[in-house]
Amino acid sequence: MVSLRDVADAAGVSIATASRALGGKGRVSEATTRLVRETADRLGYQVNALGKALREGSDGVVGIVVPMVSNPFYAALVHEFEDQLSRLNLKLLIADSHGELDRELERLEALAGRRVRGIFAVPAYFDRSRPAISKIARQLPLVQVDRRVEDDSALAFVGVDNADGIGQALRHVAEQGAGTVVFVGADDRTSVGRERRRAFETVVEQLGLAAQEPIIDRYLFEFGLSAAERLRDRPTLPDAVIAGDDLIATGLLAGFARHGVSVPGDVLITGFDGTILADICNPTLTTVQQPMATIAEAGVEELLRKIDDTGAAGAHVRLPTTLRRGDSTGARVTSSASHSAT
16 A cells, blocks of 8 residues: 555655645645655555545644653753644644653653554663553554664664764863763663663773763752862863763852862863753853754654554664854863862
């Protein structure tokens, strides 16, 4: 059976564009609409009834479950998903799991009970969230976003190459003269926490850098504050701190400022995500930029593909990141040995 992806590929457009052209919704040029419809006719594509209801019906609602909607990264990601879905005349229903297993299952079941046409889920846990995610994925189309659960080859996923992002940050601080580095990030309860920490260990070895004992907790500003104090109290301050996300990084910046540690004069700091926090802190933060609009576009395309072909295997999409330089890595480090905690 011909799928929406087949039509999109043959016409040389994205699945979302093909969907808008066939549904007569959103911003699509007349020429592209004609091309897509002619391609669909030529291939014998039949509009899936569920997909048509999703795109045109009054109940065209998609759900998303995030672990902390107050986190600027997830707030920005939700905004991008809402923007992508609105172009298809779809509405987005947002649920917050607070990173808790019971709430996650409750939110997923509540969305399924509302008869949403599909769900985007950011799993709270790498291992413990798998039963709930798998259960809901058997009931309706589901795409994991940013994080994934273990043994998820049958589930769809859209995220970034975390290992490459951490590698970019480490190579950058090494070029700035850093010889001793430390990772301050989240624990292994999430796939993202695991991937970023393990990438740090691998790349540090590849570059021949010296690594201090990592400080591990959760993605919280308050954790960054406490981590800065703990680093200051060590016999030797590292040349650079690679933070697991922008929240931790801004907490580190604030914590070091309170204790008279200069950034970037005494220590370099990098974040991860590329949120608005990187631009409003002082100094501005060097961060690994996630392509949030592209993540949302790819996620919506994957959900449409699952709706169009409910038996389709789940695709895993890893998108590239870019390093966005700020002032937090603007000065060359001379020597970690020259700065001792006081």
